[in-house]
Amino acid sequence: MSDSINIALRFTLYLDLMLLFGLAAFGLYGLRGQERMSGAQLPFTPLLLISAVLGGLLSLAAMACMAWAMSGVSAWAELWPHIEMMVMETEVGVSWTLRMAALLLAGVAVTLNQRWPTASLVLVALGGAVALATLAWAGHGAMDEGARRNWHFITDFLHLWAAGGWVGALAAFALLLRQAEPALAVLARTLTGFETAGALIVVVISVTGVVNYLFIVGPSVTGLLDSTYGQLLALKLILFAAMLVFAALNRFHLTPLLAQARQTGEHKVAVKALRRSMVLEFSVAVVILGLVAWLGTLSPGMGA
Structure with a gap:
């Protein structure tokens, strides 16, 4: 318990x-x-x-x-x-x-x-x-010592801040899209403006995620899936890939669709599609956080 x-x-x-x-x-x-x-x-x-x-x-x-x-x-x-x-x-x-x-x-x-x-x-x-x-x-960084510990903490900080930026942005967009008549100009501008921030967030999460793996597990994947830690980590990576798919969908299809809809005045379909995509992406992010919370209590060698 x-x-x-x-x-x-x-x-x-x-x-x-x-x-x-x-x-x-x-x-x-x-x-x-x-x-x-x-x-x-x-x-x-x-x-x-x-x-x-x-x-x-x-x-x-x-x-x-x-x-x-x-x-x-x-x-x-x-x-x-x-x-x-x-x-x-x-x-x-x-x-x-x-x-x-x-x-x-x-x-x-x-x-x-x-x-x-x-x-x-x-x-x-x-x-x-x-x-x-x-x-x-x-987290696992607290178990390291010396310079390795300091670098592990710095990596953890960057990973947490980048993840927080992504989760907060998803929540903000979901709230903006909940409005009965969202302010389309503000919504379109923030979606377009998030492209740069979103790309930076993905890069930071990806790089720090790899570095954290090297700190915790080492440069090997042999036998990793034999442990509960490895299985949860694999599931986390699959869900992260799903979030990248949603992000690409928003960036290359739904955001341009909203821009076109603003010109024609038929924006309801675009807003509905964006709302559904943001809710799904946020839901996946919540599941990933649950896995992260669980992973923090395990060591890579813990058996299934």
Whole structure:
């Protein structure tokens, strides 16, 4: 049961913190000026505030779960000293404290959105980036030492930020497409503008994914599929390839279709197709995050 709880907490933290960072980042590179104000195009204030608060609650639960698993005690009075020790005396505790501070910054910054929308999103994105990066201390990189450990962490940071940017963009587009009459000019512009950011995200995820594999498994695939880790990793790669197919469909077919539909005024079919594609792509991303949460609890040599 504890393993299931741990995986569930890891998954929800990944998804929550990626949405916090990714939505704020999308507001900065995808929207302009007053479009960044909550409610103008996207409901930034409720979404980001809920993400920041939920991230804090999930982090508290994750710390309690970790202390419970390591100590074996169940009573709160007995568990509290172990939590205190972990927070104050371990690297995981330091990263956890940093995450809570970053989430506090993001939560406060959200409340400034109506007065200073751009500055608010900058601070939220910064807090979200720091909070997301702290998840690396719960991954395989924390088991390395020396320079190898530092490079593994840097790779993890880049991988997490790129994935967060993709997840946040998918959520933003899905929200824009949910509107009864989406602002087609803004939608078309953000879709076209995401082409460069999307290409960079795919490159970073692909390169850091390969580097992470080399850090964790090494330059070999022999016998990898004999382990649960290898099977889950293979499934993750298949789903990632499916996301690339959806991204290519959006880039080379659906986005041009929307541009043509704007000129003719018959945009409903294009919007419906985009909405379906974005929802499917986001759903695949959620499944991948579930696999990532599970993979983080396994070693490459664990049997099926």
